[in-house]
Amino acid sequence: MDVIILASQPFRITAVTRKTRAELFKDAAVGDILRFSLAMEGPGRCSGGGSYACVVKTENLTQGTSTHNTLNRISERLRGFDIIPHVPAQVIPFPNPVAETIESFARLARSGEITGVVMAALGPGRLAEDTYSAITGVNYTERRALISTLEDAATVAMLDATDDY
Known part of the structure; x- marks a missing residue:
């Protein structure tokens, strides 16, 4: 045996x-x-x-x-x-909207069209516990400009959503 x-x-x-x-x-x-x-x-x-x-x-x-x-x-x-x-992450079949968004940025980076990125993401626990962020290829001033752009886009999206009511 x-x-x-x-x-x-x-x-x-x-x-x-x-x-x-x-x-x-x-x-x-x-x-x-x-x-x-x-x-x-x-x-x-x-x-x-x-x-x-x-x-x-x-x-x-x-x-x-x-x-x-x-x-x-x-x-x-x-x-x-x-x-x-250790519970391995569940692999979500590709394509999905999150993976497609990240892959579109990856294509731009591979072609040299973008050289820096600021990213934030939500995990399954949402804001309560699972938030992720990554910053690479940008200095402090560029980082603030990118974050301001995200904040401006969020404000516009919020105003557009409230106009529907």
């Missing part, structure tokens, strides 16, 4: 609370994805007749590294990190 591998769901590191020199963990960073696995086989025996501890494989899927530690050692190592279950 082949060895059965028990594997955890992936976990994402949300904070490094304590530095370590331990293999794999010393290079782990916020955002890295970890997975733990254990081979279902009997523990080994040492010369005194006692059992060796079960060994867990820890993989850093983000960095492509792995190490092996006992269950006790793993729990010690993880005290230096905050981790949460």
Whole structure:
């Protein structure tokens, strides 16, 4: 019979609370994805007749590294990190309006027609918790001008919407 591998769901590191020199963990960073696995086989025996501890494989899927530690050692190592279950983003079929808008800007950037961007986006939690922003290729003055343009467009859209009532 082949060895059965028990594997955890992936976990994402949300904070490094304590530095370590331990293999794999010393290079782990916020955002890295970890997975733990254990081979279902009997523990080994040492010369005194006692059992060796079960060994867990820890993989850093983000960095492509792995190490092996006992269950006790793993729990010690993880005290230096905050981790949460990693739920991969749901892929929405293309085309969709959001992806089309972003792709239109990407085409302009690839052709050199735009050299800087200010972006803001809403996640599924809307304004309550999921807002994202990115700024690249613009200085402070350009950033303010772009944000003012967005504010002006929002004001016009709001006035147009109230005219309908």
